[in-house]
Amino acid sequence: MMWKKLFVSSLMGLLLSTGIKPVMAGTVLENIAKSGVFNVGTPLNLVPYAYYNEENQLDGFSIDIVKLIHKQLEQELGRKIELNFVEVNSLQEGFPKMMTGEIDIACNTVFTWERDKHIDFTLRYTISGIRLLLPKGKIPSDTSFAKQKIGIPPQTFVRDAIKLAYPNAVFVEVASLQEGITALKDGKIDALGGDSILLDGLRQQVDKDGFEQFPPFTEPSLAQYGVACVVPENNSSFLNIANYSIAKMMEGYLVKDPEMTELFNKWIGANGVVDVVSEESIELFFKSNIVNHEQIPFPKQ
Template sequence: MKWSSNLKKFRSVLAVGAVLAASLGVTLPVKAQTVEEIKKKGQLTVGMLVDFPPFGITNLEGQPDGFDADIAKALAKHLGVKANIVPVTGPNRIPFLLTGKVDMLVASLAITPERAKQVAFSDPYAGIRIVVYGKKNAAVRAPADLKNVSVGVARASTQDVSLTAIAPEGTQIRRFDDDASAVQALLSGQVDVIGAATPVVGEIEKVAPGQFDTKLTLREQVHGIALRPGQDELLKTVNEFVAEQQKNGALAATYKKWVGADLPELKKP
């Protein structure tokens, strides 16, 4: 059946992304701190999710692709160097940055006060909505309805934090290593609902149309490019790049290309 074939393909894409993030995410430390050091190195090493379509995917050639990949490549071009994209996962992306395995993250990282204590964020370059999404027969219309409901989330993600904050006692929160695993748990019936970003919801709708619906909106979020604290010169250059991309329309065009929607208003929290 066509649905079965599409479902298998979607699961395969997510699984390949998760495996690639785990297997290719080991690199030698690259502790470039300044623009000059990156130019001398000749490449910008960027950590990126590859299991978060359409922001981060693995293409048919086995290479990182998607909205974040296009932004990373454009940023590298702005700096006059090549882009070296390193697959990361939700839980390890900040550790990869802080230990010098990557120069920066273009990894769908939501700007939050908690994360801002660990990393330096650029001005926002993208935005999405985080929702509770799941089986149509799951009677969830308010946070209180989550009691005794099984909920899947990617561990340490924005949806994990947001859901944990509003879930009543008795909510069965199952934490997975990445969005791919949470999605597969929903599709296979292991959980009733998941916490997910709207682009992930869009991908599920493609392979399982009409089977699930959105229950709650957890939060609106904006994404920032993340750097290690103290890289002030590099951060200034990244912000100049983001401003330039917004002014010339390239950022909106790239968002429309991959997400299929207009770029939302980007206000730094």
Template sequence: MKVSLKQVLLTTLAATVLFAGNVYAGTTYDKVKNDGTVNVGLMYNSIPAAFFNEKNEWVGFDIDIATEVVKRIGTYMEKDLTINKVKVNNKTRISFLTSDRIDLSVANMTHKRERDKTIDFSITYFFDGQKIMTKKGKYSDPKDLVGKRVCAMQGTTSEKNLVNLLKSLGDENAEKNVISFQTAPDCFLALAQGKVEAWSTDSTILLGFAAKQAGMFELIGDFISDEPYGMGLPEDDSKWRDAVNFAIQDLWTDGTYMEIYNKWYGPDTPYYFPMTAKIEMWP
């Protein structure tokens, strides 16, 4: 049978594509060990978790924790791993995981059952709660915000929690009065300019932005909700999930976690947030 050059090329191309697709078939753990790089999704405008400082350096609590987690996983593998930082936001941090653009998401992500239908989570690595921030001295209680415009970040659990809170306080137009913005800086600017009367999200994010203009803003009321942060992981990938969990626990055990925590949230920082819980430990 006579085979044309075109058929030969097509067959070769198909085999090449098939081979390339199978090179990293298997777990994320094996892929990382093979290429020596962990693609980590991180926020870039969330102070003090992950942001660019005045020197344009990408810094923050999540940056330091993610770097240490990658380092520990490399130790388990007996290999030096490189962390490749990838910018994500509230909308992309999950889709980047499901599309294999990142291996790990360390991005202010509350572990929710709804999210767990799509991705997996590590054990809780940070303990936060949602609060409300207003201009200093203007309001003292969340009930004072009934009927007022209040900001939340679009697509977050904070947005849903805020609507539910205002409804419980008697705001019949809560869904209309909760104004959604894409990013934390957008919300902060809207509050500073008086376009909204308050902003509600995780308290450490609010503390970070309030510190930019010390004395002008304050957090009011009790916590609206608990917000346990987990590191987002690819679905059904237990070997990789175990490696991440072991790294978090080892950071806690040897004191590295609290060193990083106090660097960003300790009493000598503008973002003081006392530690009230501890990392889940396995014997």
């Protein structure tokens, strides 16, 4: 899901070593207007954000967010724009594609100060947190997890939060959540750390009734954060369109606009694909996100 932190020198070294030169001519918005194509980097198997549904159509919460941005782009540019999805599953794929203009935006990511040196973040479109996934009924009586093996995916913010919460655990690095769930099923680790929304999506793909998360959802997660999209730096016009689209979704949800409420509730909440975030948390998060922005009016229902 998330992009590992990368220093400018190493990023540029990667690009130059592969013969890739950053695109400098034209802003993202100018390039979209000229080409008529909006290129979106996305994974294809990341429940609930972006995955193929039962009808074999690319679907997901982030896909719906991108479609809102796409609709706003067409309104702003006054023309039809093709929406093109480019598979992006890793940092090594994502950064070069964004630097060269192959993709204009990518979602499902979390702000870190290091990442912010190289890319710009949109408004956050949901809240999530860090928890542990364990086999059902296997939460230890000693919830300090002392000497328990906890699988840690590559994201530094996940690793740091888990190590701070459980300093006496044994930490086992895993290359991905998919590798981690395999290790968990095979008994090589006792718990798998990660983003609670992604962990629940993974649970549903692997074994709906075989796993549970800790801390329980009645308690705070180990860390909380917003989930956002990222765009190339210094593209304020394009970023404004993306932010307006996300703010409109949040505003619509808060005023109970049917379209925006249905869009969000389809994915997150009691009747959504994942039910790991309370309605109260979502409302508070949305209010805090849009309080510093101009209100977007919706017709009274």
